[in-house]
Amino acid sequence: MSLEQLEKAFKGWNYRPYHALQVYAWLHRGVESFDDMTDISKQLRGELEKQYEIFNVSIVEKLTSKCDETIKYLLSLRDGALIESVLMKYHHGYTICISTQVGCKMGCVFCATGKMGFSRNLTASEMLSQIQSAQADLGIRISNVVLMGMGEPLDNYENTLIFLKLAASQKGMNIGMRHISVSTCGIIDKINDLAQRNISATLSVSLHAPNNEIRDQILPINKKFPVEELLSACRDYAQMTKRRVTYEYTMINNLNDSALCAKELANKIGGSLCHVNIIPINQIDGNNCNKSQHDQIKLFCDILLKKGISVTTRRSLGSDINASCGQLRARVKTSKILQQ
Ligand code: SAH
Numbered sequence: 195m196s197l198e199q200l201e202k203a204f205k206g207w208n209y210r211p212y213h214a215l216q217v218y219a220w221l222h223r224g225v226e227s228f229d230d231m232t233d234i235s236k237q238l239r240g241e242l243e244k245q246y247e248i249f250n251v252s253i254v255e256k257l258t259s260k261c262d263e264t265i266k267y268l269l270s271l272r273d274g275a276l277i278e279s280v281l282m283k284y285h286h287g288y289t290i291c292i293s294t295q296v297g298c299k300m301g302c303v304f305c306a307t308g309k310m311g312f313s314r315n316l317t318a319s320e321m322l323s324q325i326q327s328a329q330a331d332l333g334i335r336i337s338n339v340v341l342m343g344m345g346e347p348l349d350n351y352e353n354t355l356i357f358l359k360l361a362a363s364q365k366g367m368n369i370g371m372r373h374i375s376v377s378t379c380g381i382i383d384k385i386n387d388l389a390q391r392n393i394s395a396t397l398s399v400s401l402h403a404p405n406n407e408i409r410d411q412i413l414p415i416n417k418k419f420p421v422e423e424l425l426s427a428c429r430d431y432a433q434m435t436k437r438r439v440t441y442e443y444t445m446i447n448n449l450n451d452s453a454l455c456a457k458e459l460a461n462k463i464g465g466s467l468c469h470v471n472i473i474p475i476n477q478i479d480g481n482n483c484n485k486s487q488h489d490q491i492k493l494f495c496d497i498l499l500k501k502g503i504s505v506t507t508r509r510s511l512g513s514d515i516n517a518s519c520g521q522l523r524a525r526v527k528t529s530k531i532l533q534q
Pocket residue numbers: 302304305306341342343344345346347377378379398399400442444473474475476477478518519
């Protein structure tokens with residue numbers, strides 16, 4: 195609920211707006227029960243207890259990387275569904291990567307979540323709760339959020355919009371919209387809608403290929419939303435919001451990592467407000483997507499840089515703890531099946 199919705203509900207019970215604000219602040223601090231709201235009257239707590247429930251995520255497993263301080267959480271939801279979130283420490287603060295769905299419908303061939311299929315959407319509060327549980331677990335404040343965990347946020351669009359507003363709300367968690375990134379495999383109608391709303395979250399687009407011939411092989415969604423239309427929607431997004439779009443590009447050996455691919459990509463995105471983030475692939479079983487050679491990645495980046503395109507290569511954090519999208523849940527599920 196937004197603060198306005200909460201105030202409306204409280205009015206119906208003859209409580210004042212400031213009572214709603216008190217409860218809202220408690221909820222966004224991540225309390226587990228109405229009884230924890232210690233400065234609220236017993237009567238109001240009883241009323242809330244009758245009408246509502248607080249559903250927080252609970253930590254099932256927590257893995258801390260020995261290579262860096264990355265932490266991977268396996269979390270369970272109220273119906274027992276399992277999701278993941280990953281906490282990363284950077285010099286500028288903590289970033290959390292949260293899930294938006296249980297599984298995913300999009301079926302990208304290199305992705306462990308895609309292989310699971312789809313179970314259900316997360317609610318906005320289940321997304322917020324991932325942030326709150328990590329903050330409470332470590333006693334820290336998280337400054338940046340990326341919607342890059344399990345699921346496709348723009349396939350759970352309504353809840354993602356509610357989440358964005360709640361996470362950025364000043365009286366709630368107050369995470370600046372500019373500190374939130376939404377990552378999508380490229381659902382064009384929703385990208386267009388997001389641009390219209392002028393929400394200043396960062397848009398990351400999982401491009402992974404410069405043309406339809408290659409992208410069709412790894413992202414089934416490309417058949418519906420092909421590269422040219424996707425790039426055009428991204429250009430419009432950047433123009434309308436004045437914010438640069440990040441193109442995620444996972445390097446796959448002998449598929450999308452040639453000098454020719456780099457040149458084609460540079461020709462297609464050059465001159466627009468954008469940034470390319472190169473991701474070394476995390477290999478999973480059941481496909482032929484292997485890591486590109488280090489020299490190949492360097493050559494690819496150099497070609498983009500020479501064409502004036504801003505490029506970074508993502509560090510592979512938490513590689514010893516199955517930190518990549520969907521890998522831990524996939525591993526836990528597999529080992530449970532093996533134990534049975
Ligand atoms: N569904 C959204 C967000 C979740 S996936 C999306 O696809 O953008 C987050 C990012 O992880 C995407 O860029 C995705 O392509 C990438 N990814 C998924 N599996 C990966 C793997 N095995 N190795 C490297 N990147 C991967």
